[in-house]
Amino acid sequence: MNTGASAQRRRLEPDQRRGEILSAARRLFSRASYSMVSTSDIARESGAARGLINHYFGNKRQLYLEVVRQMMVIPESVAENLPRTTVEERLALCVDRWLDVVERNRDVWLLALGSEAMGPDSDIEQVMLEADEAAADLVLEAAMMSDVVDGREELRAMIRSYGSMLKAASREWLLRGTLTRGDLHILLTQSALHLLRTVFPAVRGNRADQR
Missing domain, CATH: 1.10.357 (Tetracycline Repressor; domain 2)
Structure with a gap:
């Protein structure tokens, strides 16, 4: 029963997970150049599976563009x-x-x-x-x-x-x-x-x- 409740919470929080990935990417890109930051780094920093980054943003470049867009x-x-x-x-x-x-x-x-x-x-x-x-x-x-x-x-x-x-x-x-x-x-x-x-x-x- 607890497992089902946890799964439901995850399904209801895609915006939060996306935001966590975006926040992690902002932190990493502000510390190092684009080429020095990997998708694996972002996944580790955000605590998200690497596949979720591709799911929400497509690839690292699209995520980077979203970081720039969000700020500019x-x-x-x-x-x-x-x-x-x-x-x-x-x-x-x-x-x-x-x-x-x-x-x-x-x-x-x-x-x-x-x-x-x-x-x-x-x-x-x-x-x-x-x-x-x-x-x-x-x-x-x-x-x-x-x-x-x-x-x-x-x-x-x-x-x-x-x-x-x-x-x-x-x-x-x-x-x-x-x-x-x-x-x-x-x-x-x-x-x-x-x-x-x-x-x-x-x-x-x-x-x-x-x-």
Whole structure:
């Protein structure tokens, strides 16, 4: 009877097992290079059978891509339940929440940034494109500009470009120590506001002048 109960619990917990494997992979990939980490290492670290890794993720590369995706795609929680207040306060809160995520996952964030810099890789590039689009959605939501129609594509392009600056600035904070978390919060919040309030209207005006 106990054996049956245990089997039932295992059947009901696939998400938990998948999460354990993903957490183990994050830890190992943050300590060593991709080539130095084996599927057997991940199985041992997670306490899961090697076959379960293939079942949930396919192979080591797909698991690695999921680790990068999980870190680079900004979680929806960053923009959840924002107060109906000023755009500046909403953006500042989003930036603060995002910095919390990065600070808690410092090694994995740097791992993900390193993956982006490793050279051409269509799978990594696809993950980064997904992350950029998610970030654009988040900024527009925080700025209460999700319904912008005129110039929408230009605006999203600018926000994606802002995302590249965000990644570079995070390296200054986490690796070089040239910026504090407070410095980064000001830089990211004020840069986003400047982009939305000054740069975007200027670009729209320039487009109108060229017609």
